Amino acid sequence: xxxxxxxxxxxxxxxxxxxxxxxxxxxxxxxxxxxxxxxxxxxxxxxxxxxxxxxxxxxxxxxxxxxxxxxxxxxxxxxxxxxxxxxxxxxxxxxxxxxxxxxxxxxxxxxxxxxxxxxxxxxxxxxxxxxxxxxxxxxxxxxxxxxxxxxxxxxxxxxxxxxxxxxxxxxxxxxxxxxxxxxxxxxxxxxxxxxxxxxxxxxxxxxxxxxxx
Amino acid sequence: xxxxxxxxxxxxxxxxxxxxxxxxxxxxxxxxxxxxxxxxxxxxxxxxxxxxxxxxxxxxxxxxxxxxxxxxxxxxxxxxxxxxxxxxxxxxxxxxxxxxxxxxxxxxxxxxxxxxxxxxxxxxxxxxxxxxxxxxxxxxxxxxxxxxxxxxxxxxxxxxxxxxxxxxxxxxxxxxxxxxxxxxxxxxxxxxxxxxxxxxxxxxxxxxxxxxxxxxxxxxxxxxxxxxxxxxxxxxxxxxxxxxxxxxxxxxxxxxxxxxxxxxxxxxxxxxxxxxxxxxxxxxxxxxxxxxxxxxxxxxxxxxxxxxxxxxxxxxxxxxxxxxxxxxxxxxxxxxxxxxxxxxxxxxxxxxxxxxxxxxxxxxxxxxxxxxxxxxxxxxxxxxxxxxxxxxxxxxxxxxxxxxxxxxxxxxxxxxxxxxxxxxxxxxxxxxxxxxxxxxxxxxxxxxxxxxxxxxxxxxxxxxxxxxxxxxxxxxxxxxxxxxxxxxxxxxxxxxxxxxxxxxxxxxxxxxxxxxxxxxxxxxxxxxxxxxxxxxxxxxxxxxxxxxxxxxxxxxxxxxxxxxxxxxxxxxxxxxxxxxxxxxxxxxxxxxxxxxxxxxxxxxxxxxxxxxxxxxxxxxxxxxxxxxxxxxxxxxxxxxxxxxxxxxxxxxxxxxxxxxxxxxxxxxxxxxxxxxxxxxxxxxxxxxxxxxxxxxxxxxxxxxxxxxxxxxxxxxxxxxxxxxxxxxxxxxxxxxx
Numbered sequence: 001x002x003x004x005x006x007x008x009x010x011x012x013x014x015x016x017x018x019x020x021x022x023x024x025x026x027x028x029x030x031x032x033x034x035x036x037x038x039x040x041x042x043x044x045x046x047x048x049x050x051x052x053x054x055x056x057x058x059x060x061x062x063x064x065x066x067x068x069x070x071x072x073x074x075x076x077x078x079x080x081x082x083x084x085x086x087x088x089x090x091x092x093x094x095x096x097x098x099x100x101x102x103x104x105x106x107x108x109x110x111x112x113x114x115x116x117x118x119x120x121x122x123x124x125x126x127x128x129x130x131x132x133x134x135x136x137x138x139x140x141x142x143x144x145x146x147x148x149x150x151x152x153x154x155x156x157x158x159x160x161x162x163x164x165x166x167x168x169x170x171x172x173x174x175x176x177x178x179x180x181x182x183x184x185x186x187x188x189x190x191x192x193x194x195x196x197x198x199x200x201x202x203x204x205x206x207x208x209x210x211x212x213x
Numbered sequence: 214x215x216x217x218x219x220x221x222x223x224x225x226x227x228x229x230x231x232x233x234x235x236x237x238x239x240x241x242x243x244x245x246x247x248x249x250x251x252x253x254x255x256x257x258x259x260x261x262x263x264x265x266x267x268x269x270x271x272x273x274x275x276x277x278x279x280x281x282x283x284x285x286x287x288x289x290x291x292x293x294x295x296x297x298x299x300x301x302x303x304x305x306x307x308x309x310x311x312x313x314x315x316x317x318x319x320x321x322x323x324x325x326x327x328x329x330x331x332x333x334x335x336x337x338x339x340x341x342x343x344x345x346x347x348x349x350x351x352x353x354x355x356x357x358x359x360x361x362x363x364x365x366x367x368x369x370x371x372x373x374x375x376x377x378x379x380x381x382x383x384x385x386x387x388x389x390x391x392x393x394x395x396x397x398x399x400x401x402x403x404x405x406x407x408x409x410x411x412x413x414x415x416x417x418x419x420x421x422x423x424x425x426x427x428x429x430x431x432x433x434x435x436x437x438x439x440x441x442x443x444x445x446x447x448x449x450x451x452x453x454x455x456x457x458x459x460x461x462x463x464x465x466x467x468x469x470x471x472x473x474x475x476x477x478x479x480x481x482x483x484x485x486x487x488x489x490x491x492x493x494x495x496x497x498x499x500x501x502x503x504x505x506x507x508x509x510x511x512x513x514x515x516x517x518x519x520x521x522x523x524x525x526x527x528x529x530x531x532x533x534x535x536x537x538x539x540x541x542x543x544x545x546x547x548x549x550x551x552x553x554x555x556x557x558x559x560x561x562x563x564x565x566x567x568x569x570x571x572x573x574x575x576x577x578x579x580x581x582x583x584x585x586x587x588x589x590x591x592x593x594x595x596x597x598x599x600x601x602x603x604x605x606x607x608x609x610x611x612x613x614x615x616x617x618x619x620x621x622x623x624x625x626x627x628x629x630x631x632x633x634x635x636x637x638x639x640x641x642x643x644x645x646x647x648x649x650x651x652x653x654x655x656x657x658x659x660x661x662x663x664x665x666x667x668x669x670x671x672x673x674x675x676x677x678x679x680x681x682x683x684x685x686x687x688x689x690x691x692x693x694x695x696x697x698x699x700x701x702x703x704x705x706x707x708x709x710x711x712x713x714x715x716x717x718x719x720x721x722x723x724x725x726x727x728x729x730x731x732x733x734x735x736x737x738x739x740x741x742x743x744x745x746x747x748x749x750x751x752x753x754x755x756x757x758x759x760x761x762x763x764x765x766x767x768x769x770x771x772x773x774x775x776x777x778x779x780x781x782x783x784x785x786x787x788x789x790x791x792x793x794x795x796x797x798x799x800x801x802x803x804x805x806x807x808x809x810x811x812x813x814x815x816x817x818x819x820x821x822x823x824x825x826x827x828x829x830x831x832x833x834x835x836x837x838x839x840x841x842x843x844x845x846x847x848x849x850x851x852x853x854x855x856x857x858x859x860x861x862x863x864x865x866x867x868x869x870x871x872x873x874x875x876x877x878x879x880x881x882x883x884x885x886x887x888x889x890x891x892x893x894x895x896x897x898x899x900x901x902x903x904x905x906x907x908x909x910x911x912x913x914x915x916x917x918x919x920x921x922x923x924x925x926x927x928x929x930x931x932x933x934x935x936x937x938x939x940x941x942x943x944x945x946x947x948x949x950x
Binding site for chain 1: 265268270398
């Protein structure tokens, strides 16, 4: 097994172009796509955790993103005041509550009765919701890291990492299965994790500040 | 060997804080020194990270697959553009998918435009996977078919593995489906909200690639047809998929299996040709979708049950038939057949094959097309179409149905012909059909399906056995459905009979026992007739049956076996009850979507009652809401909610539910006197809630009369514990008061 070559196809340096600034230009599809792909899955996962159905979660993503862009263009977001992450979280929670509300009303009507539980009751406490949002964010960042690593690493190493670290095989078994030394099995863990740790910092920063990767 | 690194260095390494040169040095050292390699792998900073990575890879949802799509990027960002790889000069980036990046390139020697796919993960040269890939790719390269994207060449340059294929101007089917879905959502949202003027909305919803080149006529047609004439859309879909099935059949005859048929691997060109791409490529990775490479991009959504079994079950050409069925499913329903929160959930759903029938998602989907789709997606390969050609034929038969229908004789006619042509064994089928219909027992839905099978049996004598099995399965499903409808309207005795039929027909199917047990429990809650305390036995049987069961179902059954009989719940101590309820809720919430035939709703009713009996009123109310969420016509659900609301002092609200319950209870015919009695009792109870004691008394009397008349001729058929008319109904339980 050869050492990993960092893949030149994945430029990671933070450019001076801000993703957020790009959003000011209504014709900049690429920035929009990047924005949507980066934060969309987080909003979507969050929405699903809060009890939205699949199509409702899609709506939540759409509506959150649209509101974000609209408000951002109006100058409502001030980077000095708060973090992008919590601002998005606020917007998403608001939208999700709204969608849940709509559902309740609709279902209340069809069942021919008044709405009897407050929507707020079905949503976790603010703190708990924030915690869930943070977890979604954390997972999305790590998935992004793993995606990058997947592109740059040798498949045997990834397989070793998967079996040893994620699936809990013993180092001996993994070594025998893949025909590599135990050293390489251990290294698969330390190398991939160290890379995750390193990438995570950079990606977190970029996502937090809304800069392009 | 270099000296061992210090603990501080190792920590920094683990935190990703070392410069690359030092990282490399430590890596080199650890390749030699086993102790350091192990120390490094167990470095404390990693512990938390491992948890995070596990969490992230388990929480991996289908969402990720859905957002992967073509993403144009400026040329200066892609180092391959402008370079020459083998005989190909890379021109521009077209897109990026799970396995590789696709570029437009020119084949220098032939001066032709090709699509060049460069694979993400360079695969080591000596693995079996690659050898297989080599052979299969060669076979795949020889495939020439209108609906297969031709492979011109494959090769490798340094670490890069690539292959060149026919350049098709078109759109991926996955993208088309996405657009259709978006359109549908938009239409629905539009109907709710009215037109919007938000400019940002326009921006989001604009198709990603401008279609002003006029090349996506077929895509537009599909999108428009969906609005104007859905029926025609389904015809078009059937024809397109039939063409792909032709292509698959051709490939299978050449000994090539695709293994990764999915919408993302089909391209719809402007002239309306749907072509399969990436033939034989799935073999590039040793276990497609099961490696980490697949973990983060591949999706098991379209994989066949034998494929997700990862090597434990042999995979043959029928895996492609399944995946084509799954793709058809998504084209019809605009959503993938399975959608779990985690990969494991999706995989277990695939293995169980518990699908939501397409027509439940969209009533407009023609029944025949649904049948084709479900047949292709049978869990057991032997129950699927055996060749892709058969599937293609059926799809065309559907699309040309008018011609066929014109020649169709009436059912009686056909039955007559049927009997004349095939004397004994087929006559039996005819006889069964006639008896079933004469008895007037079958819902129209099942009648039609059974007819279809009869017809098919008639067409394909050689698959007779399999058809008989399917017929049997249908009868089980029908009985389950009937049983559930019965229990929803408190016809316990009838439900019991239906479930007995289920357990008789499907000896290894725990669902029948599970449902029968639930029904028994509910019967005992209500305090009548069916409450023979037989539920414990039934839960036990459901638990012990050898049939294949996913862990979630097992959990549900285990949970049920831990519930005390209804009469004892109120004696449970809070510290026993609270954790039991909590766990029960978690399990039920997690598995409710996969419980068939309204079992989820019944489970919620049971739990709601348990919560009420244990004095946990708000929780009881919420659980009752849940039950009605799952099944809105559940008379029992309204009944229990009315009882809860009375217990909570919300009498006005209780009346709304009580009235609904009465209306539902009165809306059905009760063939069984026992059921009729239950019905009267329940109505009496509900009328008490409504504060109509006279009316309630009258209903109770009616119930007693029915029971009296019923008991005298056949006393043994009553419950073993004896009817408890005076105590009926038993709710609300004591602790509530």
